Amino acid sequence: MNGQSTQDREDTVKHSALRKISLALVALVVAAAASAALAKPASHTDSAAVQKKVKVGLLLPCAINDHTWCQAAYSAAVRLQKEGAIDLKYTSNAPFDTAAVSQLMAQYAQRGYQLVIGHSAWQDAAFSAAGRFPKTAFAYAGGGKVANNVATYEEPIYQVAYLAGILAGGITKTGVVGGLAGQDIPLCHAELQAFIRGAKTVRSNVRGLSAYIGDWSDVAKAKEAALAQADSKADVFIACGDGPSQGMIQALKERKLSGFGYVGNQNSLAPKNMVGSLVYKLYPLFKLMVQDTAQGKFIPAKDYDVGLKSFQLVLNSKYSQAKVPAKVMAQMKSAQKRIATGELKVPYIAK
Amino acid sequence: MEGIVKRFGSVVALGGVDFDLRPGEIHGLLGENGAGKTTLMNVLYGLFPADAGTISFDGRPLRLRGPQDAIAAGIGMVHQHYMLVPTLTVAENTVLGERGGALLGRRSLEAVAARLRELGERYGLGVDPFARVWQLSVGEQQRVEILRALYRDARVLVLDEPTALLTPFEAEQLLPKLQTMAAEGASIVFITHHLEEVMAWTNRITVLRHGKHVATVRPQETSTNELARMMVGRDVTLVRLATGTAWQPGSADARREKPVAAPTPVLCAEGLEALGDRGTPALRDVSFLVAAGEIVAIAGVEGNGQSELEEVLLGIRTPDAGRVRLAGGDVTTLDTASRLKRGLGLVPSDRYRRGLIRELSVAHNLVFDRIGEAPFGTRFTLRKRSILARAVELIEQFSIRVSRPEQAAGTLSGGNAQRVVLARLLGRDLRCLIVAQPTRGLDVGAIEFVWEQLDAARNGGVAILLVSTDLDEVMALADRCHVIYEGRLVGEWARGEFDRERIGLAMGGVRADVRETDRPTALAKRDVR
Amino acid sequence: MTTVELALPHVSRRAGQIRTIGATLAAVALGLAAGSILIVIAGGRPWSTYRDMAGGAYGSLFGFGAVLVQTAPLLVIGLGLALAFRGRVYNIGAEGQFYIGALAGGAAVILLPLRLYPLLIALAMVAGIVGGGAWGWVVGKLRARWGVNEVISSLLLNYIGIFVFSYAVRNPLRDPEASSLASKAVPDGSRLPTFPHLFTHVGILVGLALVPLVWYVMDRTPFGFRVRMMGLNADAARVAGVDTSRMIVRLMVISGGLAGLAGIVQVLGVQGRLETTLSQGYGFTAIVVALLGRLRAVGVLLAALFVSGLIVGGQAASIDQGLPYAIVLGIQGVFVVFVLVADRFARA
């Protein structure tokens, strides 16, 4: 590095111009903060008239049309807005470091939004924002700790994965099924386990493969992981996470295999390959949360779980029915009923 | 070239210089360092445009947008610091920058190599076209530059201080080659500040001083005395040995004959071995000692291990073998800071790169090697007042021309900059001072000042190691003198036995016992008093 | 310490400084201009968006509290980088050092059965500094001992550090009940208390306390002076007795240690446990903060406040103006480039 110095201004003796200017700047900033705080009236919702519409803020970690995680929440919220139940404002591609997310949640709360939903595993961010706005209800996805104004909503994907597993058991010719996930988190672990368990009920010798990519957005690596499993003769796949599911779908198209979509209805992405999609119905969950908030009683520290009502195996009409033996379809339907009635308990294996 | 003007910021390097060159002529361009010789030729070579003036070639005006125009016109230049890419081969360096077909496969390089070999034979400049430049010696690299110019059939060849990096012996072999080229119609510009060479080698001489054209004379019409006066502009006795009125050689010699009372060795090196940056051995079994109140010189052409020696003595480079003792204590493993505390000091050879920090003020440059010590501060504080006070003192004592101590060191002229470095070093309680090329590129007045300071320090009991390529300086100052050649100390002379020729030969690696008759004739003419 | 004007010999020092500040303000203005183009493209009105941003960030105690939370890590890392960059030691590995510091400090808090919380917090911070400092030491040693370029090695160690952190959180320190990959929560007592109205954790005080300290070290101690000497001319510094290799190691350890401290402060102040969402590039953004702050302690503070204001203000504006949040990223990106251009003209 030659003599070109990055910079070497430095203030001289105490009375240097720069120091005076920088001190003035800091003082100005602090003064502005103090005066504005006093002037601006705290804008909380006028609790007098019970708002018919609940003001809901929705934070999404990805784009609203990603056909999976974020689109599921976005479409559910828009449906509630159309029904006039909520006054929705959302932020997509939100930052995912805890400090920034909790700050964004707090901004919504400060603007009088009664229910702030963080559609990701943002437990810490929700708790840090909730501490500051006891009157605002916060919710985050995926289960975990709850507190007096913090709730979480479950993603019982493993129950529907069990049903998909049954179909997979019928469809697979090689007796090998594949599964992809971003990282080995409990949610994905339980999903893959239930999928294999379901397949075993149809074909006892089914072999289940699993692969962890290491991150949730490297689609190229996810595709290669799926192709690797296809090389180990897997012919029916399931995925857990945005990147993994998008990668899996590209692999299915290339190798003409079958698979199930994750959270969003991904059937249209590969009509000939998608047996169906495990669609996350957030509408019932959001509706429940909105009702609790609307009735003025803040959500008791609740872990919202409406079981199969929030998760549905949406079959892909364009997928050739021939591949799915009728007997297996019937078995899946009956299992679906038995889970709904609670007769059949799908085990949740997280580790 | 008529009325060439070139300014660098506020410094006028060339103030309207006229210069003409006839075919088949060897034209000497003479002047002190900084007189504008190299600048004039860089303008001819298109490295940077002239601010004013015109250049014509074969009668037609020559437009120079960059070196490619000069090369196209047939002008070749051999720079003082060779402009070669070390990792490329000789052939690649030759072809670099040449216009031509995009592809450069193995076949085309073979063709280049063949032509280079042919030129090499014709002018006795043999060098392996496929060797990588960093493997070549300094002399060989110069041959590559000349061959490159010839390869591009240059009709004008500019040589910038060609003998500076060569040993006297190699320099001798260069002249006949230039003469054969001139005989074949090429015209050669020979930039130098050595009077003897220009007298012996050229048909015409142009003298420049401070960017002004002084005169153009033929060697027969003038004498070295007259050239020296034109070069320096005031009546200077021929041999710089006697410059300055402070002390006459006689008196200095008389005082020196008396052996120093008890020559306590201050600095001594034993069997130093060290590798250079390129991994080639730079120091081979170097041993010497310097006593208090003595100046020991190490003469030698640049690139023979001097900078490695400085770094080893200062502790910047760890030797592969051998010991360094300072004031009796073994400092081989000590870091530079502790050596400085024990009274060691270095006046580096490149004052702007290693002697000064241009962005810092003159005041800081005067004390920055003792910044953590009293009175300039403690381990945790800096005392600005005492720094400024000391700076004013030193500015006064070393007569540094500066408007105010806060002025940036980068703005100082060569002489002033060297004064600052000397002030920093000599302003401390020194036991041993290593001085490298102290007067390179200085004007005569500055040289006098430096010599006086060194001499005063020597008389004050400081042990001084003078590393220099300038024979005059060595013979003027040194009590004892070694010569370093390819990392090895060859020969040692006490002041009385100084013999310019034998030292010069030793610098060239020629054993001192060369018989009288072998000495090539040109060298004989040099011995002019 | 008298300062110096770089190129022009006769320009007085004050004019030089005015031009530096002028260039920074020019950079800010250019950045805002380019940002407003993005806002217009996104369908917003630039002037009201900026007003909302400023209001959202500095206009309310609530907003300013949030700015301080964002400022804490940027300031602490930025100060370390400013010192290292002054010696031209380009530590690009602050993100990795941040995570390793968080891991070391977090592990100490989770595993040590100590109940005396103030002591536990102090211990955790020391562990964080040691963790980040060790990660920096590796880079410094590689350059000092074998001349391995610190830019490249710190860059590589960045990612190795992040992967070590996520492996440790997934295996040894994992909390089985947690829904996401995270460690057990740190005991509540060890969470940094927050200011009542501002809701900012006291970790910001660590940053603010460091500003005068780093300023003093940089401008008033021989060590700071030698760092500048090495930065301006390493050869001359070496001849003047500055041990550049040891200095490089020390600068890497200090900047690494401060990045590690910022990591543990973020764990105790914001996150409450070890999780990969601890940072989204603080280590890289801090480089910009150090540069915008002209590598001076006070400058880094102002730059950290400014960049944090951009983030927090951007959030507020994205809600009020209905602009996509990504616009904050866009503006930040554009800003960085204009700062570089203006910085160059400041020193022309």
Added chain:
Amino acid sequence: MDWSAIFGVSLFAAGLRLAMPTALAAVGECFCERAGVLNLGLEGMMLAGAFASFVGADYADSAAVGVAAGIGAGVALGAVMAFLSVYLKTEQVINGIAVVIFAQGLTAFAYEKLYGQSGASPQITPLSNVRIPGLASIPWLGPVLFEQNVLFYVALALTLGVWVLLYRTRFGLSVRAVGEAPAAADAAAVHVDRVRWLALLVCGGMAGLGGAVLVVGQLSLFNVGITAGRGWVAIALVIFGRWNPLLVLGGALLFGLTDALQLRIQASSGGINASVPYELFQALPYLVTLAVMVAATVRSRRNAQPSALGVPFTKGVSQ
């Protein structure tokens, strides 16, 4: 453990697919570092290339236009880097980081603007695989090398092209000279800054193509995290390959292969819990490069790094 599944032909095909985008960027970086410019903005150039190729392919409904747009975006960012590093001569390290932040910010914003609102998730028709008739039937090598995506062949040709450009052309000679001794190159009538500008444009173009290969070649969709740090691995690869394009390509293939291998080990080892510490495999390229870098500098004092890397060249400055 079913060894045949792991070490089958498809392992090497997968290795090549994973390696190619990173290899393109790495060879581009190798080229501009040889010219003396340290370009840390690769990650941003790849991302911009990926995004532009997606938009191009979507709007013009043709993969070719997409690829061209991708290369164009890379070249544009190469120009920004060149303006900062070569023209303004500011600190190259900082310019690189700035280009990355600049590209990440703008692509996130542009993607949101163009596709954020519309309902349908955009997809483009990918380039299909091209089976070279004759060669693909070679038993082992055929499917690996000759049944790849058409962009694969373009990428392979380009990386070999860079080797020829660097070692077998006049321009390449100038590039090598400019990176090693700019002053000497300048004296030999080589336009140092112009060579560096061109080198950066080539580097940006190749990084952009790397992004385009990812999107148009392999995935036919875009998301903001799609390059996933490949630009930083590419920079490490240049050092791993000791600044020689062929060795850099070799390094990229090696790391692509190790990635493909670990995915196969996970695939065939069955079982649900992560049998393989995938973080280790993510860190592998960085770890190995660090080891190689240290070994290289320790072993030979003359490491292959171009001496003037990272140093802006100012004409005629000699005191």
